[in-house]
Amino acid sequence: MVSATSFSSGLALTGSAIRPADKTIVVTFGGGARDEETFAEEGQANIPNLLHTLLPQGTFFTQVRNAGILGHYVATASIVTGVYERFNNFIAQPPPNPTLFEYFRRELRRPETDAWVIAPSNGFQKIGSSSARGFGPQFGAGVILPKRLLSAASRNTNLFDNDQLQHFLQDNYEMPSYDISATAQDNEMHLDTLESTLRLSVQDFVKHAKTLDSADELSIFIAKRLMDRQAPSLMMLTLHDMDVAHSGAFSLYIDAIQRADRLCAELWKAVQSHPEYKDRTTVYIMPDFGRDADDDPAGNGFQHHRTGSAMARTTWLLALGPHVRQNTVVDRAIESIDLVPTIGCHLGFSTNSPGRCIEELR
Amino acid sequence: MTPDQLQPSSFDSYPPLARSFAVEHLGLLRQLPLTVCPSFLAQISDLDTRFPIERKTLAWQCDSLAALPQEKRDALLAPLRAIAMTPELEKLDWVNSPAVFVERLSAHLWSTGQINSFHEGSRELFAAIPDQPNEATRLALIVVGQGADTSRASILSKLARKGVRLNGVNPAIAQQQLLEAFARHAAKEKEAYAHWYVDGGQPWILPESVRASAIQVSYPQLSPLRKRVLQRMQGILNTNQANAEKMRSDLAVIAPNELRSEQVVSDPILQRFYTELFTSGSGTQIFSTSFVQWAGRELARRAQPHTVLLRYTPRQRHRGFNEMVSDPESKVLDPEGSLVDAEMNAYYNWIEMGRIAAPGKLTVLAWIEGSSKAVMVSPKTRPNTVSNQAVTIEQAMASFAVA
Numbered sequence: 001m002v003s004a005t006s007f008s009s010g011l012a013l014t015g016s017a018i019r020p021a022d023k024t025i026v027v028t029f030g031g032g033a034r035d036e037e038t039f040a041e042e043g044q045a046n047i048p049n050l051l052h053t054l055l056p057q058g059t060f061f062t063q064v065r066n067a068g069i070l071g072h073y074v075a076t077a078s079i080v081t082g083v084y085e086r087f088n089n090f091i092a093q094p095p096p097n098p099t100l101f102e103y104f105r106r107e108l109r110r111p112e113t114d115a116w117v118i119a120p121s122n123g124f125q126k127i128g129s130s131s132a133r134g135f136g137p138q139f140g141a142g143v144i145l146p147k148r149l150l151s152a153a154s155r156n157t158n159l160f161d162n163d164q165l166q167h168f169l170q171d172n173y174e175m176p177s178y179d180i181s182a183t184a185q186d187n188e189m190h191l192d193t194l195e196s197t198l199r200l201s202v203q204d205f206v207k208h209a210k211t212l213d214s215a216d217e218l219s220i221f222i223a224k225r226l227m228d229r230q231a232p233s234l235m236m237l238t239l240h241d242m243d244v245a246h247s248g249a250f251s252l253y254i255d256a257i258q259r260a261d262r263l264c265a266e267l268w269k270a271v272q273s274h275p276e277y278k279d280r281t282t283v284y285i286m287p288d289f290g291r292d293a294d295d296d297p298a299g300n301g302f303q304h305h306r307t308g309s310a311m312a313r314t315t316w317l318l319a320l321g322p323h324v325r326q327n328t329v330v331d332r333a334i335e336s337i338d339l340v341p342t343i344g345c346h347l348g349f350s351t352n353s354p355g356r357c358i359e360e361l362r
Numbered sequence: 363m364t365p366d367q368l369q370p371s372s373f374d375s376y377p378p379l380a381r382s383f384a385v386e387h388l389g390l391l392r393q394l395p396l397t398v399c400p401s402f403l404a405q406i407s408d409l410d411t412r413f414p415i416e417r418k419t420l421a422w423q424c425d426s427l428a429a430l431p432q433e434k435r436d437a438l439l440a441p442l443r444a445i446a447m448t449p450e451l452e453k454l455d456w457v458n459s460p461a462v463f464v465e466r467l468s469a470h471l472w473s474t475g476q477i478n479s480f481h482e483g484s485r486e487l488f489a490a491i492p493d494q495p496n497e498a499t500r501l502a503l504i505v506v507g508q509g510a511d512t513s514r515a516s517i518l519s520k521l522a523r524k525g526v527r528l529n530g531v532n533p534a535i536a537q538q539q540l541l542e543a544f545a546r547h548a549a550k551e552k553e554a555y556a557h558w559y560v561d562g563g564q565p566w567i568l569p570e571s572v573r574a575s576a577i578q579v580s581y582p583q584l585s586p587l588r589k590r591v592l593q594r595m596q597g598i599l600n601t602n603q604a605n606a607e608k609m610r611s612d613l614a615v616i617a618p619n620e621l622r623s624e625q626v627v628s629d630p631i632l633q634r635f636y637t638e639l640f641t642s643g644s645g646t647q648i649f650s651t652s653f654v655q656w657a658g659r660e661l662a663r664r665a666q667p668h669t670v671l672l673r674y675t676p677r678q679r680h681r682g683f684n685e686m687v688s689d690p691e692s693k694v695l696d697p698e699g700s701l702v703d704a705e706m707n708a709y710y711n712w713i714e715m716g717r718i719a720a721p722g723k724l725t726v727l728a729w730i731e732g733s734s735k736a737v738m739v740s741p742k743t744r745p746n747t748v749s750n751q752a753v754t755i756e757q758a759m760a761s762f763a764v765a
Contacts, residue, residue, distance in 0.1 A: 042520075067475075068475075069472050069473065070472075071472075084475070086473045086474070086475070087473075088473075089607075090605035090606065090607050090608070123605075244680070246606075246644050246645065247644065247645035247648065247649060247652060248643075248644060248645035248646070248649060248651070248652030248655060248656065248703070248707075249645065249649055249651065249652065249677070249680065249699065249703050250702055250703045250705075250706035250707070251696075251698075251699035251700070251701075251702035251703050252680055252699065254702065255699075294709070294710065294713060295713055297663075297717060298481070300644075300656070300659065300710070301706070301710055302706070303644060303645070304644070307481070308472075308477045308478055308481060309481075
């Protein structure tokens with residue numbers, strides 16, 4: 001069903017190009033982060049940048065509910081389609097509903113280089129486009145999986161000792177690897193197009209990776225490279241280091257949250273210092289969901305997101321950009337599937353999401 | 363087959379205790395909807411190798427549900443009966459493979475958006491079961507911080523908010539007095555499986571008086587089981603079709619004898635318990651801190667101990683997941699990270715013991731190993747308080763522990 005708000009705004013701009021100034025970057029934390037370790041009082045020490053640097057420049061939504069399946073791939077797919085998807089979380093498959101990228105490119109007639117997804121984890125190969133009729137890879141986003149690129153580089157070259165980069169090449173405890181459904185097409189960027197897309201040689205890619213500590217850092221490096229070389233209007237990246245929580249090591253989970261906090265600030269700084277992005281970019285930062293509550297006997301606290309309880313389903317959204325009110329906190333509950341119609345109604349394309357355009361971000 | 367068609371012969375393949383329990387409670391089982399009955403059977407089918415208290419608790423639950431007025435029971439079961447199932451699920455052999463059914467049901471509930479209704483229905487059902495008589499005093503002793511910098515004032519902050527922070531503990535005799543406190547408390551109750559000492563590293567030596575009655579287990583002691591589970595995990599990874607769901611499913615069906623658990627311990631109940639610490643826990647296979655926390659949690663949930671001593675020692679430094687699976691013998695430790703892990707885990711251990719303790723009957727004492735710092739939570743401590751007075755563990759126990 002087409003929502004009235006997004007449909008009307010979509011019609012208004014149909015036939016015209018996107019306002020060239022508008023850029024959109026969506027950052028999700030695919031790991032699930034609880035309020036307790038982020039914006040709740042006891043978690044605030046972990047996110048000094050989000051709290052003290054970014055929040056004052058943006059609008060913060062304290063209650064974002066995810067009513068869908070709490071698995072990272074299917075939840076991220078739900079965020080990008082604006083529909084609670086119900087497919088098997090552990091099979092890499094295109095979402096059945098159209099993605100944000102397809103709506104954006106098809107309706108605003110944007111070229112294929114204008115929308116990208118960067119995801120560190122295997123399994124996200126198919127997230128750039130859907131299997132929905134009338135949509136598909138021809139309208140989808142390019143997908144970059146930096147860890148897979150690095151893995152391919154390790155197989156194809158003798159440039160480095162694999163042991164030095166082992167920490168990048170693994171997926172997390174919960175998802176060591178995925179089944180990949182066979183499809184004729186995908187939009188994943190492979191090693192042979194690294195140089196032409198990012199103007200980055202395999203050698204330089206590997207060399208730079210050696211200087212980094214984690215997969216999330218590698219994702220931010222790729223994101224900044226994309227901004228420099230392709231300047232896409234729509235980019236999404238997911239940070240996944242924090243899903244190490246599944247191993248039960250609280251310190252590693254916290255380290256990853258602190259890293260994500262630093263990387264979000266680094267990305268915002270890059271946006272604000274980049275001539276193509278400065279003062280024309282909206283950044284949305286949102287965990288895909290929370291994690292189980294400490295006192296829920298069905299779970300084991302921060303370790304998993306298996307109970308479906310309120311804490312596991314509730315997270316937050318921070319939006320920053322030229323049209324976003326600064327230093328504003330909104331306690332009204334919204335849903336994670338509201339993001340797609342919100343971006344649609346702001347940029348001027350229609351969506352079939354049952355979610356609603358968030359008025360404060362229109 | 364539906365639960366109302368169950369017959370005594372349906373349980374012919376169950377072990378003796380399980381079969382007898384199922385037949386005894388057949389009347390109730392026949393009334394349960396398919397969304398619930400297999401969960402009960404999953405517990406019943408394992409009863410021969412469950413702790414005695416688990417058998418007692420399950421009997422209590424079944425008897426309590428059976429004793430409810432028919433109308434009330436029907437009303438409680440109605441929401442669970444209303445859950446939409448699929449023909450594929452209904453065709454599964456849920457009597458003989460109840461755990462497999464429960465896992466598939468869970469996936470179905472999530473994918474059809476019925477998980478919240480199911481949880482709500484289950485909560486209502488179990489809320490109708492009265493608490494068992496429970497007068498036991500329980501003591502949980504927790505040790506954290508070996509090898510780490512423990513000078514931080516905020517150490518154990520989550521737990522400290524619940525009780526008193528003791529900053530003047532005499533470290534020279536703390537270990538000895540903790541062990542004595544353990545022995546004294548354990549001496550009060552002779553029931554089997556009531557007293558446990560779980561250590562993440564090389565264990566301390568328990569006092570002679572308690573060695574026969576307490577069960578002592580350590581991460582190194584269970585290393586043969588752990589390594590065999592890691593080999594299984596490696597095998598799953600090598601298929602290149604591994605994912606979290608498959609990993610969990612494949613590990614969950616590993617039987618104790620497949621890991622040759624009899625080489626580690628002769629008691630079949632402990633064989634199952636130790637095996638499941640590695641096949642149902644996440645991270646227990648690679649991090650000793652996760653192992654100790656999960657052991658504490660599972661002990662509280664299953665064995666309902668009267669006395670526990672849980673000692674966290676440094677886990678290995680984090681590496682790539684596959685590397686930790688294929689090479690479990692890392693000697694590079696992360697004491698600082700392990701302390702942060704253990705602080706959270708100690709808080710969870712307090713929550714977990716609180717679930718089984720009667721009101722006013724739980725004492726928790728967490729000592730930061732080698733230091734003068736401890737935290738104590740009991741009915742006699744005031745939340746979020748600090749004592750800088752010089753004190754021994756024995757004096758602290760005398761002042762604050764539940765007698």
